[in-house]
Amino acid sequence: MxxxxxxxxxxxxxxEGHARLIEKNIRRAGIxxxxxxxxxxxxxxxxxxxxxxxxVHNGPALVLLDLNLPDMSGTDILTKIKAEGSPLxxxxxxxxxxxxxxxxxxxxxxxxxxxxxxxxxxxxxxxAAIRQLGLFLSVIQVPDLEEQ
Amino acid sequence: xxxxxQNLERIAERRFARTVMLLIVLGxxxxxxxxxxALAVMLRGxxxxxxxxxxxxxxxxxxxxxxxxxxxxxxxxxxxxxxRKDSGASYPAAAARLFKSIDGVAGLTRDNPVQQRNxxxxxxxASSLDILFRQSMGPSLQRSDKAEVERQILAGKVEAVAMRxxxxxxxxxxxxxxxxxxxxxxxxxxxxxxxxxxxxxxxxSVWVIRRYTGELVVSRAELRNLNENLEEAVAERTxxxxxxxxxxxxFAYIVSHDLRSPLVNVMGFTAELxxxxxxxxxxxxxxxxxxxxxxxxxxxxxxxxxxxxAVGFIRTSTQKMxxxxxxxxxxxxxxxxxxxxxxxxxxxxAHGVIDGLRHRIDELGVEATVxxxxxxxxxxxxxxxxxxxxxxxxxVKYLKPGRPGEIRISGRREHGRVLLQIADNGRxxxxxDHERVFxxxxxxxxxxxxxxxxxxxxxxxxxxxxxxxxSVESELGNGATxxxxxxxxxxxxxxx
Numbered sequence: 001m002x003x004x005x006x007x008x009x010x011x012x013x014x015x016e017g018h019a020r021l022i023e024k025n026i027r028r029a030g031i032x033x034x035x036x037x038x039x040x041x042x043x044x045x046x047x048x049x050x051x052x053x054x055x056v057h058n059g060p061a062l063v064l065l066d067l068n069l070p071d072m073s074g075t076d077i078l079t080k081i082k083a084e085g086s087p088l089x090x091x092x093x094x095x096x097x098x099x100x101x102x103x104x105x106x107x108x109x110x111x112x113x114x115x116x117x118x119x120x121x122x123x124x125x126x127x128a129a130i131r132q133l134g135l136f137l138s139v140i141q142v143p144d145l146e147e148q
Numbered sequence: 149x150x151x152x153x154q155n156l157e158r159i160a161e162r163r164f165a166r167t168v169m170l171l172i173v174l175g176x177x178x179x180x181x182x183x184x185x186a187l188a189v190m191l192r193g194x195x196x197x198x199x200x201x202x203x204x205x206x207x208x209x210x211x212x213x214x215x216x217x218x219x220x221x222x223x224x225x226x227x228x229x230x231x232r233k234d235s236g237a238s239y240p241a242a243a244a245r246l247f248k249s250i251d252g253v254a255g256l257t258r259d260n261p262v263q264q265r266n267x268x269x270x271x272x273x274a275s276s277l278d279i280l281f282r283q284s285m286g287p288s289l290q291r292s293d294k295a296e297v298e299r300q301i302l303a304g305k306v307e308a309v310a311m312r313x314x315x316x317x318x319x320x321x322x323x324x325x326x327x328x329x330x331x332x333x334x335x336x337x338x339x340x341x342x343x344x345x346x347x348x349x350x351x352x353s354v355w356v357i358r359r360y361t362g363e364l365v366v367s368r369a370e371l372r373n374l375n376e377n378l379e380e381a382v383a384e385r386t387x388x389x390x391x392x393x394x395x396x397x398x399f400a401y402i403v404s405h406d407l408r409s410p411l412v413n414v415m416g417f418t419a420e421l422x423x424x425x426x427x428x429x430x431x432x433x434x435x436x437x438x439x440x441x442x443x444x445x446x447x448x449x450x451x452x453x454x455x456x457x458a459v460g461f462i463r464t465s466t467q468k469m470x471x472x473x474x475x476x477x478x479x480x481x482x483x484x485x486x487x488x489x490x491x492x493x494x495x496x497x498a499h500g501v502i503d504g505l506r507h508r509i510d511e512l513g514v515e516a517t518v519x520x521x522x523x524x525x526x527x528x529x530x531x532x533x534x535x536x537x538x539x540x541x542x543x544v545k546y547l548k549p550g551r552p553g554e555i556r557i558s559g560r561r562e563h564g565r566v567l568l569q570i571a572d573n574g575r576x577x578x579x580x581d582h583e584r585v586f587x588x589x590x591x592x593x594x595x596x597x598x599x600x601x602x603x604x605x606x607x608x609x610x611x612x613x614x615x616x617x618x619s620v621e622s623e624l625g626n627g628a629t630x631x632x633x634x635x636x637x638x639x640x641x642x643x644x
Contacts, residue, residue, distance in 0.1 A: 017413030024420070068409070098408050119408075122470065123415040 007142050008055055009035045011064040012044035012077060013096075018119070022064065022096070025127050029134025041072035045080060048088060056087050060142040063088075065113075067097040067104065075104075075111060082112030090143045094133065157367070164360045171353045175346060182342040189335040196328045203321040206256050206263075210317070212249030213270065213310040216242050217277075217303060224281050239285065243278050250274060253313060260320075263313055270309040277302045400480035404473045411470055418462045425455050472589065475602045479588070479609060487528040487613060489638045494522040494568070497529070498557045501536040508544050514553035516540070522568075523561040527638045531610045535618075536570070538603045539630050543572035545597050548625065565616075566636045573627040582620050593624075607632075614638055 009026070013019040019037050026035070038044035047054045048063070055061030063081065067074035074095065081088045092114045099105075100118040108116050117133065120126045219242035227239065250271050257263030280299045428451050436443050498518040502509065509516050540555060547553040551573060559568040577585055581592035588605040611618045615635045622628035 015409055015413065017417065018409065021413070021416040021420075068406075098405060098412070119412060123412070123419045126412060126416060127419070 006059070007033050008059065008061040009033050009064060009137075010044065010048060010055065010061050011035055011037045012041065012069065012074070013037065013064070013066040014039050014069050015066070018066070021123075021126065022130050025130035026134040026137070028127075029131040029138070031134045031137055033137075039070075041069045041074070041077050045077060048081065055091060060144055061088070061091050062137065062140075062142055063091060063093045065093055065095050065097075067095060067099055067108075075107060078108060078111045078113055092140065092142060096133075160360075160363065164356065167356050168353065171349050171356070175349045175353075178342040178346050178349065182339055185335050185338040189332055192328055192331050196324060199324050200321060202256065203317050206253060206317045207314055209249045209252035209256060210310050210314040212252065213246060213274075214307055216246035216249055217274075217306055217310075220246060220278075220281060221303065224285055227285050239281070243281075246274055246278075247271075257313075257317075260316075262316060266309055266313045266316070270306055270313070273302055273306050273309065277306060397480050397483045400476055401484070404477040404480065407469075407473050408477075411466060411473065414462070415466045415470070418459055418466065421455075422459045422463075425451065425459065428455075471600055475588075475600050479602070479606060482606065483609065483613070485530075487531065487638075489526050489528055492525055492527055492529055492532060494525060494532070494559060494566075495520065497533055498522060498536060501533060501540055502557075504537060505540055505544060508541075509555075512544060512547065512553060514544055514547070514555060516555040517557070519556070519558035522557070522559045523566055523636070525561075525566045525634065525636045525638075527614055527634060531614055532634075535607050535610050535632060536568070538607045539570040539632075542603055543570060543574055543628075545599075546572075546574045546593070548573065548575040548627075561636055564636050566634050568632040568634065569629055570632075571627065571629040576624045576626050576628050577620060577622040578624045579622070582622065585620070586618070 011019060023035055049056055065074050081093055094115045095108050095113045096117045098119050105116050120129055223239040223242050254267035432443055432451050502516045543555045554573045556571045577592050584590045585592050586604045586608040589601040591601040608618050611632055615638055617633045620628055620630050
């Protein structure tokens with residue numbers, strides 16, 4: 001990722017276990033960027049838009065988003081991030097969820113999601129998918145948010 | 149309550165039918181009675197005419213007697229006085245007319261003993277009179293006052309008898325006329341009586357029919373009302389059912405979906421645990437090398453056997469759970485798929501299904517045939533394909549060891565339904581399990597084949613969705629025949 005400023009990975013995932021497994025496997029892929037984990041949509045959004053060390057004020061970010069959250073739907077967060085005039089609308093969003101419903105996938109891409117990944121139930125596949133995502137993250141370019 | 153009402157209605161119907169029948173019979177009877185009396189009166193009238201005619205004839209003959217007598221007298225007088233130049237030839241003609249008239253009267257009144265006696269008397273007296281006349285006209289021409297008086301008395305008697313006969317005949321006529329008058333009156337009375345009765349019957353019939361029609365109208369209105377309510381009730385129930393069904397589908401989806409999340413954790417951390425065992429085992433080995441006293445037997449067992457065993461059980465169980473959840477998910481997803489009926493060539497679909505399993509079929513040396521008489525139908529292609537492929541797959545899967553497999557797909561059309569049959573000669577299904585095999589996660593027989601008990605449940609769900617049913621005929625060890633009964637023309641699901 002960008003060399004000058006470390007890219008923050010913001011993970012909004014209500015399941016602690018999943019979050020831990022995702023983090024472990026991302027680390028195993030050799031990604032050492034800071035990962036900020038939030039278990040609900042409200043705190044995640046607050047960090048994204050308001051926190052002084054959040055992406056709006058503090059460098060580029062990549063969002064890992066689960067769709068099934070206790071307080072709101074992941075698509076709501078996606079809508080806010082990708083809304084017209086949002087400072088984060090260029091930030092890449094990776095939807096990482098258990099849902100493999102076609103309609104939901106379409107909707108996420110319509111809303112501007114960049115990558116949609118269904119969590120494989122089988123752990124080997126899950127670990128492999130996350131590791132590949134980590135490898136993918138290591139090569140993608142994330143836009144600088146200030147250069148709007 | 150409904151039964152009681154129906155019973156009442158049935159009784160009312162029977163009573164109505166009986167009353168109407170009775171009234172009709174009564175009406176016919178009355179009309180017949182009127183007809184018979186009319187006929188009787190007519191016959192009597194004809195009889196009367198003949199009798200009147202008869203009386204006139206008798207009268208004419210009786211009058212003939214008097215006339216002939218008069219002629220005889222004048223003929224004799226003329227002859228005696230010499231007024232006539234016919235030398236007495238007109239007398240015998242008049243006498244002949246007299247006897248002819250007497251014979252006529254006797255002939256006409258053969259059935260009347262009184263008249264017969266009168267006729268006999270008159271004949272006798274006429275004969276004596278004739279003799280007296282002839283004597284008075286004889287060559288002797290003897291004329292005596294005595295003979296004259298005798299002739300006059302006799303002639304008077306003949307005339308009197310003739311008059312009596314006439315009177316008798318007139319009396320008879322009057323008698324008959326009176327009796328006829330009586331019968332005509334009786335006829336009128338009967339006619340009037342039947343007329344009144346007929347009017348009553350007609351009124352009664354009209355009343356009964358009107359009342360019954362009124363009841364019918366009322367009950368028809370009730371029926372219509374009920375019918376409308378019924379349709380509403382059915383529509384309501386259908387909506388309820390649809391809602392319940394949707395609810396179940398959604399429930400199945402959410403449950404299976406949400407169950408996956410924790411399962412990912414269980415499986416993931418189990419894998420992590422497994423990965424952690426290896427360094428632990430390494431540590432134990434290393435310590436064991438350097439200082440065996442530090443490692444107790446308990447530690448060695450825990451790391452070497454207990455941990456891997458526990459992890460192994462967790463793994464197989466979670467894997468099984470994963471498969472079950474996936475199955476539910478697949479079923480619920482299948483249930484939410486929209487059915488699109490189209491014209492299908494079952495033969496082509498059956499061949500396609502067998503070709504799809506060709507690899508397994510050839511490997512096991514199974515002989516799979518498709519009847520070339522398969523009917524066409526309108527239904528959902530994917531659903532039919534899945535039904536057939538599941539059933540054929542099962543047939544291939546559960547062969548009887550040592551017997552070359554045979555699978556046959558056949559079908560026929562019957563009363564707007566298509567019966568598809570998939571028959572095999574495999575190991576069969578115990579009749580006790582014929583219902584059970586269609587339940588989710590339930591299997592039958594020896595569990596020597598992989599599977600979750602989903603295929604037939606899926607097939608049955610599909611058959612139901614296509615408006616059909618599925619049944620199995622089988623005996624343990626003697627193959628099985630699955631029959632899918634589907635509507636030949638599936639119009640699509642009801643959208644509530």
